[in-house]
Amino acid sequence: xxxxxxxxxxxLSVMCAAALxxxxxxxxxxxGVEAQGATPAAQAVAVPMPPSGSPAGPxxxxxxxxxxxxPAGRGGxxxxxxxxxxxxxVSLPAVSHLGARNDLPNPYQPGVDWGQLxxxxxxxxxxxxxxxxxxxxxxxxxxxxxxxxxTTCGGPSAxxxxxxxxxxxxxxxRNFGAGMFVSPHKLTVDKDxxxxxxxxxxxxxxxxxxxxxxxxxxxxxxxxGPGTDEFDAPTEVAVADNGDLYVADGxxxxxxxxxxxxxxxxxxxxxFLKTWGxxxxxxxxxxxxxxxxxxSRGRVFVGDRQNNRVQVFDPDGKFIxxxxxxxxxxxxxxxxxxDTLYVADSESRDGRxxxxxxxxxxxxxxxxxxxxxxxxxxxxxxxxxxxxxxDPCPYPYPGVSSLAEGVTVDREGxxxxxxxxxxxxxFARK
Numbered sequence: 001x002x003x004x005x006x007x008x009x010x011x012l013s014v015m016c017a018a019a020l021x022x023x024x025x026x027x028x029x030x031x032g033v034e035a036q037g038a039t040p041a042a043q044a045v046a047v048p049m050p051p052s053g054s055p056a057g058p059x060x061x062x063x064x065x066x067x068x069x070x071p072a073g074r075g076g077x078x079x080x081x082x083x084x085x086x087x088x089x090v091s092l093p094a095v096s097h098l099g100a101r102n103d104l105p106n107p108y109q110p111g112v113d114w115g116q117l118x119x120x121x122x123x124x125x126x127x128x129x130x131x132x133x134x135x136x137x138x139x140x141x142x143x144x145x146x147x148x149x150x151t152t153c154g155g156p157s158a159x160x161x162x163x164x165x166x167x168x169x170x171x172x173x174r175n176f177g178a179g180m181f182v183s184p185h186k187l188t189v190d191k192d193x194x195x196x197x198x199x200x201x202x203x204x205x206x207x208x209x210x211x212x213x214x215x216x217x218x219x220x221x222x223x224x225g226p227g228t229d230e231f232d233a234p235t236e237v238a239v240a241d242n243g244d245l246y247v248a249d250g251x252x253x254x255x256x257x258x259x260x261x262x263x264x265x266x267x268x269x270x271x272f273l274k275t276w277g278x279x280x281x282x283x284x285x286x287x288x289x290x291x292x293x294x295x296s297r298g299r300v301f302v303g304d305r306q307n308n309r310v311q312v313f314d315p316d317g318k319f320i321x322x323x324x325x326x327x328x329x330x331x332x333x334x335x336x337x338x339d340t341l342y343v344a345d346s347e348s349r350d351g352r353x354x355x356x357x358x359x360x361x362x363x364x365x366x367x368x369x370x371x372x373x374x375x376x377x378x379x380x381x382x383x384x385x386x387x388x389x390x391d392p393c394p395y396p397y398p399g400v401s402s403l404a405e406g407v408t409v410d411r412e413g414x415x416x417x418x419x420x421x422x423x424x425x426x427f428a429r430k
Contacts, residue, residue, distance in 0.1 A: 050423070055115040057122045057422025059146055064399015064421065066355055080356050085394070088354050092395050096348075096371035098308060098324035104376070104388040108415060111389075111425035115139070116170045122422065124152070124162075127290075127331060127405035128186040128236075129418035132165075133193060135411050136173060139164045139424055140187040140197060143178075146422055149200055149233065149251065152183040163187065163195070165210070168410050170426075176212040182221075185251070186291065186331075186406065190239035200233035200251045207270075216270050224252070224260075228272045232260035238292045238300065240315065243268025246300055248289040253279070254306045255363030261286040263302060263317065276317030281307055284319040291329055291406075295380040296336040303329030303343070308368045310343065323383045326376045328368045331406040331418070334380050341380040344404035344417060345373050352396035359396065366400065373397060375407055375417060375427075389415060389427055 047067050050056035083089065094103045115123065125148060126141035142152035143160040153162055162184055163177035177184075183201025190196065194215070195208040204219035224232040233251035240246070245266040253259025262277035263286075277286040291303035299320065300313040308328045312320040327345030334341050348368035353359040360367055372395065378385035391403040404417025404425070415427040 050113065054113040055117040055121075055123055055423075056113045057124055057144070057146065059125075059421040060113070060123070060419065060423035062399070062421060063393035064397065064402050066357070066398070080353070080358060082356050083354055088394075088396060090352060090396070092372050093370050096327075097369050098371070100325050100327045100345075100371045100376070101385060102370075102372040102388070102390075104385065106389055107387050107430055108389050108427040109430055110392075111417065111427045114170050114416065114424050114426040115164070115166060116172060117164075118172065118175065121160075123419075123424055125420045125422055126418040126424065127420065128184070129406045129408050129416045129424055130187060130189055130333065131408045131410055132189040133191055135168070137166045137168060137408065137410065137416060138187055138189055138195070139166065139418060140177070140184045141418075141422075142183060143181075147183075148185075148420065149183050151201055153181045153201070154183075163197075163212070168412070168414070174210065180206075180212070180214070185234070186236040188237045188239060190243075191241060196237035196239060196245070198234040198236050198247065200235060203231045203233060205231065205234055205237055205245075205247055218247070218266065218270055226260055228264070228275065231264075235290050236292050238294045240294060240298055244273070244315070245270070246292055246294070248292040248302060250279075250286065250289055254288040255361075255365040261289060263289065263292065263300065263313070265317070274317065276313070277302075283322055284311070284313075284317075286311070291332045293332045293334045293341075294336075295334050295339050295341075299380075301332060301334065301341070301380065303332050305329055305347070306365065308348070310341075321383065325383065325385050326378065327371055327373075328366075330401070331404060333408045335409055339380040340409070341378055342407045342409060342415065343376050343378075344407040345371070345376065346391075346401045346403055346405045346420060348373055349397050349400075353398050354394075354396055355398045359398075373403055375404055375415060377415075389417075 048061040124141040124144040128140045143157040143162045145152045158179045161178040165174040181199045185198045185200045188196040197206045202221045207216035219231040235248045238246040247264045250260035261279040264275045265273045287306035290305040293301045302311045310323045326343035328348040330346040331344035348371045350369040351360045373391035375389040377387045393402045401420040406418030
């Protein structure tokens with residue numbers, strides 16, 4: 001199977017617009033909206049499917065447009081109007097409320113669906129793509145399923161292998177991991193080529209060889225807790241040159257007062273060293289630490305997702321800086337050759353959608369108004385942001401997540417994005 005070059009972000013934008021335009025009227029009267037060309041509400045809509053031959057899963061071209069009618073009065077409000085594609089009366093500003101720019105140049109070509117997967121295999125939801133020291137690309141998905149957490153790799157899916165090693169052309173070099181995970185979140189490759197998998201379904205972290213042998217296990221399977229030998233939905237591991245491990249712990253309880261919200265530090269053998277962070281919004285506090293990375297100086301970058309910021313710490317957890325200009329971080333990658341920082345924002349939204357329903361849960365999870373989703377690229381040294389690969393899905397965003405939750409770059413500077421909506425895309429430099 002060859003990569004589908006037709007699956008560009010232009011096509012994605014067109015297909016998403018088509019999905020929105022197919023939302024049907026259901027007889028709800030809303031005064032004033034018809035004059036603006038809006039229809040009152042929505043019925044079930046056919047989701048655009050990926051092109052023939054694409055490795056993308058069935059949700060990849062939906063932009064998250066709901067396939068079933070919204071429940072009446074969701075969120076306690078009235079049914080929302082639906083406007084024709086391109087005629088929504090509110091648009092994004094050049095700079096978001098928290099200072100993230102939406103008007104940056106994009107030095108990349110439209111993304112293409114990527115990966116020459118085995119026959120019958122399609123990408124599932126994924127938040128993880130990373131580059132190994134040998135230049136190969138590693139991806140871990142949810143065993144071909146849509147979703148996050150839970151048991152996406154359990155039951156009948158326990159026979160599906162979620163770990164892929166690919167070359168930059170998309171050829172699969174290795175595929176393994178069936179029956180090893182409950183719901184894998186992110187995979188890291190350290191400087192020696194060992195794999196580190198954070199499984200937020202089992203509340204565990206695994207060190208593995210590249211042939212799939214488990215070398216170290218941290219955490220207790222099925223046990224979520226605050227102890228120094230426990231995790232609560234760990235999200236990612238970063239590994240220092242000396243072998244020290246930093247685990248971002250706490251995918252649960254976003255926008256609430258529950259769940260872990262910390263960084264845990266271990267030595268190379270898994271001995272607990274220290275922890276920092278707690279649930280909160282102040283400097284050094286965290287709420288859904290969703291991604292973690294180290295720069296060339298060993299500083300620790302934490303994607304503090306529910307707080308819409310990247311926080312920077314020294315190796316012992318001393319707070320250095322907080323950066324809102326990269327958006328709401330679902331995934332990060334730092335190219336240590338240049339300390340270029342890539343940050344994937346897949347979730348920023350306000351309460352608006354164009355699907356007939358409100359866009360925020362009662363917790364306010366995901367609220368980051370005025371920002372375009374996408375991959376922002378800048379400097380880990382000074383926090384400057386120089387470019388943006390924008391999400392081709394139109395504002396207002398119809399779903400919880402779109403474009404990339406995981407991000408990496410290869411030796412030639414091409415960017416890869418791993419998408420909750422069941423696809424991995426490659427963005428070649430112009």
